[in-house]
Amino acid sequence: MGRDEMRAADSDRQAVADKLKKALDEGRLELAEYDERLQQAYAAKTYGDLDGLLDDIPGTAPARTHTTDPAPHTATPLPAVRSERAGQLVKAWLGGFGGIFVVGTVIWLVSSIGSGHPQYFWPVWLLIPMVLGALGRWRRG
Structure with missing residues (x-):
């Protein structure tokens, strides 16, 4: 053919x-x-x-x-490139959760100042998925 x-x-x-x-x-x-x-x-x-x-x-x-090779050969990225890409992924992922945490903390701060006394620090619960995700990514390398 x-x-x-x-x-x-x-x-x-x-x-x-x-x-x-x-x-x-x-x-x-x-x-x-x-x-x-x-x-x-x-x-x-x-x-x-x-x-x-x-x-x-x-x-x-x-x-x-286009190659018709059924098993294309892929080069393994160099460790420096791999770690740089992993760092970018972690920054992007943590940046989203980090932003949510910061917004939640600002809301907590404004409501605490508005009430006149410190409220329960509920934004700490926003850290749980961020920490678990970071640990999962760290374990996978």
Whole structure:
């Protein structure tokens, strides 16, 4: 079976659609032509159907770059990159819970000042999911 008869994946169709959108944004395609090619890209069943949609657009690689290797080789990220990405994920995750905790603490503070005496510090309960999540992420590395 040749490459042109092989079934295209959703990711292949989406890659062509993204390149067509970029070409439209750059003014290389008119809206009607973009719409026509986009419909052809999403209706494509094989690589042969996708071929030709990007041929006249400079700077776009054809859809032929897809590998048919059943077990693609993925490189293991370097430890520094892995720890940097993990740090970003933890910051993003804790930032959301941390923000909720800060808002809850401000509400507690305003209500305590408004009543004239300290109220029960209920925002401490907001720390439980944050601490459990941080411990879970720490244990997974």
